[in-house]
Amino acid sequence: MRIVALGDRAFLIEVGASIDEVTHRRVRAVLARLESRAIPGVIEYVPAFASVAVHYDPARVPPWPFGESSSPHTRLAVALSAALEQLDDAPAAPSRTIDVPVCYGGDFGPDLDDVARLHDLLPDEVVRIHASGDYLAYMIGFMPGLAHLGGLDDRIATPRRREPRTNVPASSVGIGGRQTGVYPLVSPGGWNLIGRTPLRMFVANREPASLIGVGDRVRFRAIVRAEFDALDARRLAGA
Amino acid sequence: MTLRVQSAGLLTTVQDLGRSGHQQEGVPEGGAMDAFAHRMAALLVGNDERDAALEITLVGPSIVFERETLIALTGADLTATIDGRAMRLWRAAVVQEGTTLSFAQARAGCRAYLAVAGGIDVPLVLGSRSTYIRAGLGGMSGRALRGGDVLNIGTPPPLSMRIGAALRQPAQGSVAVGGWGAGASMRPAYTSAPTIRLIEGSHTRELSPNSRTQLTDGVFRLSPHCDRQGFRLEGPTLELMQPLELISEAVTFGTMQLPPGGAPIILMADRQTTGGYPRIANVATVDLPLMAQLKPGDSLRFTFISLDEAQRLYLAREREITQVKRAIELRHAH
Numbered sequence: 001m002r003i004v005a006l007g008d009r010a011f012l013i014e015v016g017a018s019i020d021e022v023t024h025r026r027v028r029a030v031l032a033r034l035e036s037r038a039i040p041g042v043i044e045y046v047p048a049f050a051s052v053a054v055h056y057d058p059a060r061v062p063p064w065p066f067g068e069s070s071s072p073h074t075r076l077a078v079a080l081s082a083a084l085e086q087l088d089d090a091p092a093a094p095s096r097t098i099d100v101p102v103c104y105g106g107d108f109g110p111d112l113d114d115v116a117r118l119h120d121l122l123p124d125e126v127v128r129i130h131a132s133g134d135y136l137a138y139m140i141g142f143m144p145g146l147a148h149l150g151g152l153d154d155r156i157a158t159p160r161r162r163e164p165r166t167n168v169p170a171s172s173v174g175i176g177g178r179q180t181g182v183y184p185l186v187s188p189g190g191w192n193l194i195g196r197t198p199l200r201m202f203v204a205n206r207e208p209a210s211l212i213g214v215g216d217r218v219r220f221r222a223i224v225r226a227e228f229d230a231l232d233a234r235r236l237a238g239a
Numbered sequence: 240m241t242l243r244v245q246s247a248g249l250l251t252t253v254q255d256l257g258r259s260g261h262q263q264e265g266v267p268e269g270g271a272m273d274a275f276a277h278r279m280a281a282l283l284v285g286n287d288e289r290d291a292a293l294e295i296t297l298v299g300p301s302i303v304f305e306r307e308t309l310i311a312l313t314g315a316d317l318t319a320t321i322d323g324r325a326m327r328l329w330r331a332a333v334v335q336e337g338t339t340l341s342f343a344q345a346r347a348g349c350r351a352y353l354a355v356a357g358g359i360d361v362p363l364v365l366g367s368r369s370t371y372i373r374a375g376l377g378g379m380s381g382r383a384l385r386g387g388d389v390l391n392i393g394t395p396p397p398l399s400m401r402i403g404a405a406l407r408q409p410a411q412g413s414v415a416v417g418g419w420g421a422g423a424s425m426r427p428a429y430t431s432a433p434t435i436r437l438i439e440g441s442h443t444r445e446l447s448p449n450s451r452t453q454l455t456d457g458v459f460r461l462s463p464h465c466d467r468q469g470f471r472l473e474g475p476t477l478e479l480m481q482p483l484e485l486i487s488e489a490v491t492f493g494t495m496q497l498p499p500g501g502a503p504i505i506l507m508a509d510r511q512t513t514g515g516y517p518r519i520a521n522v523a524t525v526d527l528p529l530m531a532q533l534k535p536g537d538s539l540r541f542t543f544i545s546l547d548e549a550q551r552l553y554l555a556r557e558r559e560i561t562q563v564k565r566a567i568e569l570r571h572a573h
Contacts, residue, residue, distance in 0.1 A: 007438055007521030008549040010491045019486055046262045046489040048513050053489030055262070058550045059557045071547045072554075140265040141487065141513035144374050148487075184265075185374055202264070204364050204376055210264035 001030075001084065003077050009056060011073075011080065016050040019150060023050045024138055028215050029087055037083045041076055047214050048139045049148070054080060097217040100182065100197050102131070102173050103228035108196035115158050115175060115192050127222055129153045130180065130194065135218040140210055145184035145202025147212040152180045164190035171197050173220070184210075198231035240392040241305050242355065247385050248342065249298035253359050253378035255291040258367035262512040266376070268492065269369040272350050272467060272508045272531035275556075276314035279421045280354035282564050283311035283331040285399035285571070290358030291368035293384070295351040297534065299342025300384060302353075304334050309356035309395065309403040312340075313421065315348025315532055321414045330420035333406045338413045348429055348532035356399035360391040371509060373468075401571040419570070425559055433529040434540045435522055438549050440495065442483065442517040450477040454519070455541055462502070463535045467509040470530065472539075476501035483517050490514040493522035493530070505530060523549040525556050 002014045015030055016023035030052045034045055041061035046053040058072035061079075104127040105112040116123040135151040142148075157178045165188065168174075172183045174191030183189055184201035201211045212218060223231070244251075254277065257270025271277035271294055278288040293300075299317045304310075311331045312319055319326040322338045328351075334340070340353070361368050361378055370378025379388055395403070406415045437454075446454065459474035478501055490496070494506045496516035505522060506514070507530070522530060523544060533539065544552075 004441060005438070005546050006441070006489065006518070007491045007493055008524050008546060008553055010489070012441070012488060017486075044260050044262055046512055048488040049486045051488040053491075055259070055489075055491070058553050071550045073546055073550060139487070139513065140263060142265065142511055144261075144264060144266045144376070146265055187373075202374075208264065209261065209266070209365060214263060 003080055005073055006053060008073070009058060011054040011056070011077065013052045013054065013080065013084075014050065015052070019049045019138060021136065021150075024136065024215070026087075027052055030084060031214070033087060034080070034083055039076070039079050039083060041072065048141065095215050095217055096213070097219060098212050099219055099221055100199060101221050101223040101227065101231060102195040102197050103223050103225055104130075104195035106225070108172070108228075109194040111161070111174075111192035112194045115156060115194060118158060119156060121155070126156050126194065129156050130175075131220045131222045133180075133220070135180065135220075137212045137214060137216045137218060139214055140212065143185060143187060145210040145212070147181055147201070147210075147216070147218065149179065149181050149218055152178050154178070158192050160190035161192060164188055168193065169196065171200065173197060196228070198228050198235055200235065240308070240357065242359075242390040242392065243303040243305055244384050244388040244390065245301040245303060245339070245386060247383065247388070248295060248300035250296040251300045251384040252294050252370040252372070253291050253361050253368055253384075253390075254294040254370060255368045256289050257508070258365050258369055258371070258377070261365045262489070265512055266365060266374075267371060267509050267512055269371045269377070269467075269509050270367070271352065273314050273352065273528040275427055275528040275560075276350070276352045277354075278560060279329065279426075279563070280311045280313040280352040281358075282560075282567055283313070283329070283417075283420060284309050284354050284356040285396055285402045285567070286354060286356065286358050287396070288564075290354070290393070291361065292352050292354040292359060295342070295353060297345050297349055299351065301339060301341040303339050304336065307333060307336050308392070309333050309399055309406070310340075311354045312351055313354075314351040316346040317348075317351050318343035318346055319351070324414065326414070327416050327420070329422070329426070331402055331406060331417040333403050333415045335413045345534070347431070349534040350531055355392050356395035356403065357393035360393040373509070398568065398571060401573070402567070405571060421563060425563065427525070427528045429529060429532050431533065431537045432539065433526070433533070434542055435526045435529060436544045436549065437495065437520040437541050438523055438546050439543060440518040440520045442479070442497070442519050445479045445481075445483060445517060446519055447478050447480050450475070450479075453477060455543065458538050458540055459503075460538050461533050461535045465535050467507055469507050469510055470505045470533070472503050472505065477503060477519070479517060485515050485517060487513045487515040490518065491521065493524065493527055494518050495520040495522065507531070523552060525549070525552040
């Protein structure tokens with residue numbers, strides 16, 4: 001593990017160099033340990049695939065009670081190192097499983113047939129493979145509520161579209177390369193759209209705002225249009 | 240108490256000091272691009288520095304004060320006038336009921352901050368009033384202001400009432416301006432051709448020797464592709480000794496990234512929470528206000544300082560801001 005400066009108000013704690021579950025577990029262990037300690041000066045932690053960033057205010061890092069003067073970054077790095085001692089003993093943080101119902105194909109998944117054709121599969125087979133996967137949310141980023149999911153079956157990994165769409169509807173489910181995920185907001189996007197969920201991935205006045213959190217397991221479940229409409233109506237009604 | 244927006248200008252948004260604590264959910268920090276100017280505007284009118292203000296970009300709005308209001312305007316000089324009379328920057332002023340604040344050409348800088356006593360009162364979203372347009376979060380319904388908008392103002396704190404009372408004596412027509420303010424000596428050295436101080440980044444030493452030299456010897460310019468998310472620079476094309484395969488990790492306000500094309504990008508207030516390009520440097524926090532006031536076409540140079548030096552400058556700036564705050568409180572102590 002290495003603690004490196006990211007400018008004059010942040011550190012990056014590097015715990016690995018690859019995207020895999022072992023590295024991810026260490027990221028979560030670091031995050032859980034740091035969040036359990038109130039380290040003065042720290043504003044927030046940002047976990048990613050293989051690192052945890054520490055954003056801090058140098059003016060709020062307390063001075064050492066005695067000894068020579070030093071910069072805030074020196075003092076905070078010492079505090080972070082101390083907090084992370086004997087991390088191997090840390091219990092693994094519990095993991096939730098988020099069920100994401102998806103209505104595949106049709107208007108909601110205009111690229112499903114293309115994805116199937118590319119892999120010489122039937123659209124139903126693509127759906128079956130996608131909905132039987134066990135996905136892990138490595139990190140949330142790029143836009144509010146966008147979970148970066150690992151675990152897509154290589155049989156349906158599909159390059160991004162050559163021409164990105166300018167307006168992908170919110171809650172669209174897509175495949176881009178070896179990643180799959182749900183667009184949280186209306187946005188431009190190059191993923192192949194295979195379906196849509198009636199859930200909202202990001203709602204600012206919900207707690208937590210992001211449906212999927214770092215470390216959550218995600219399962220997609222195929223639903224028919226009638227069930228989508230019923231769930232969507234229930235959501236709109238505020239249930 | 241309200242402000243009535245007659246015309247909105249190019250990009251006028253509600254901003255405070257940003258939205259912290261939600262980057263884990265992918266929510267950018269956002270907030271004022273020039274946090275120094277924002278904080279000074281707040282302090283001059285007796286607000287808490289975290290209260291929301293308007294960030295005004297290049298082409299200013301036209302705003303009518305429906306009641307007598309204590310205001311301060313800081314940051315860029317966008318030729319502000321109150322009912323046609325020049326409005327002084329970096330000073331508190333009481334404007335009379337029915338007067339209009341308007342702007343003309345951008346003389347210096349890019350972003351002005353208008354603070355009103357009591358702060359702009361829009362709902363807190365994830366702990367902040369800052370507008371994040373891409374996700375439609377915060378501010379005025381998650382968007383830039385439009386003509387016809389009416390903004391609520393919060394209840395002015397007692398300090399604002401005392402500052403306003405002191406300014407109103409004697410009455411001077413439509414506007415009464417304070418005889419004191421944030422003088423040039425206590426402000427960052429705003430210029431359209433600054434030398435920006437950098438701290439080494441994770442990949443500074445991955446730059447080719449020639450690029451490393453060009454980064455500090457060359458002159459860069461802000462390209463037209465500059466917004467609240469980031470500034471793309473034009474100038475010498477930079478390259479790494481060898482391509483790096485990186486996986487996404489956190490970035491900060493001021494991170495200088497190098498995409499494969501070789502034109503660096505400096506990430507600004509509305510940056511995404513994470514990024515995957517090499518991070519070849521970080522702008523020292525004390526120089527972010529200088530960056531925020533640049534506009535496309537302005538030139539800039541870079542020089543490296545140590546992390547220790549950057550934090551010494553940061554702490555000195557914070558002490559100065561605290562002194563301004565204390566001075567204003569003392570001057571208006573009952």
